[in-house]
Amino acid sequence: MLIEQCAYANRWRRVSPAAKALFALSGLVASFAASTPMAAVAVVCLLAAVTWIGAGVPVGRYLRVAAPAFFFLATSCLSLAFSLNLNSDGQALSFQLTPAGLQKVDEVSGRSLGALAALLFLVLTTPLIDLIALLRRLKTPEVLLEIMILCYRMLFVFSDAVHDTLTAQSARLGYATSRLALRSLGGLAANLTVQVWQRAHDLHVAAQARNNDGPLRFLEPTFAHTGRDVALAAAGGSVLIALAVVLS
């Protein structure tokens, strides 16, 4: 929901998604090109600064969205830094912090952070509906797009249903004790299964009522100044990649 709010409320909402995607892609390339931690940090800082200052995404919100990814990155870095050794007679296990491991951590974490910043830039400035429209223009298979559209829409219908059922259960003390909570949770899952099935059927009928006989097709949003935006994004992206290469 945080991502969703940012995507709709940022300053670059009306900028062509093609331009934003191009810049994000350049960010990804730059992260891979950055072979030294120094270069990677520069790329990360630049991407984050563009998201904060350019698109006007609040820093606090940005960090909150990034937090789960940081956590995963941290755990995987730990596993890279330490290596598990079996001593010579095969009797004892030992952890070792190896220099080679540490270097690997520097490299991988720098690149991952860069890639993360590039993707965050894209998702925090572009609503999914624009991204889907872009993917359609890029000739992504229709089936995948339909699944994306329906999943995205159903996500909200589903979360509403979960919320409503949870509230109704709590109002009747469904979560008063842990025993009751377990029971209620079971009820919630069962109820949702039926509801989702019903909803899917309803949507199918509604699609038929509006003359649908196969692929789900919609009007694509249009953006003013697409050409100018893409050119700017290309320039910005090139600077990013050049910076990464020079610093490496």
Added chain:
Amino acid sequence: MTLLELDNVSFRYPDGSVGLNDCSLAIERGSRNALIGANGSGKTTLFQHCNGLLRPQSGVVRYAGAAFDYSRGGLRQLRSRVGLVFQNPDHQLFSASVQEDVSFGPINLGFDEATVRRRVSEALQAVGMAECADKAVHNLSFGQKKRVCIAGVLAMQPELLVLDEPMAGLDYKMRTEFLTVLDGLHAQGITLLLATHDIDFAYRWADRIHLMAAGQCTASLDATDLAEKGDALSALGLPLPTVIELHRRLQAQGLLPHGCVPRTHGELLVLLETNTYVKEAACR
């Protein structure tokens, strides 16, 4: 001229429950129709027959005099003429943005992009949602979602618009705005059929009132005749519209002369005021 006609239509759901039982109903072109019936009386089933979503197991449904053609092409043509707006907007809206969702129908009809864009903006204009075109569907209020649903059907430019309990869940202001939208559509020549539980509203708004019980259309009345045909309503356990009852009581008290029955509370008040004025003038 009859636009849509159900002739002894019966439909039974696979679980054995009766949807429609020998139901006959006629909708005149250009009229405003209200369908009144208890929950489970078959209103939604009837509506799904109007659009060819359900196929009668016996009986015939006709559009403009010709029996429904349930072939692919026939249904396509039928569904472009009969628009169906569902009761729960969340069951109908499945695209993420307002504009996209409204474009769904016209694109399915195979129009080119320019036509689709024009129709979408016209439809959103008609329901007063033009400024929300780029919003995400889940960020809209219930009333707004409902309007987007109507726009989605209007963009297909139907001749008959069927609305399943459009007033359910709307606040007073929304209802008033919604009525303005409906009046606008009617002025454009669109025939309207809606289901409602509000007998006062039906009496005030509709030209024809159809009553339903147990999968059957028990009566089709002109709204102006409703005052005399109270038994049809009481057979379904429905009261007379309050304005009729009040008018009768006032007549019995000698406060109003016998004459035509007002349709709305406002009309009754005007009647009462002019009548008092006449009486006072006579006293002087």
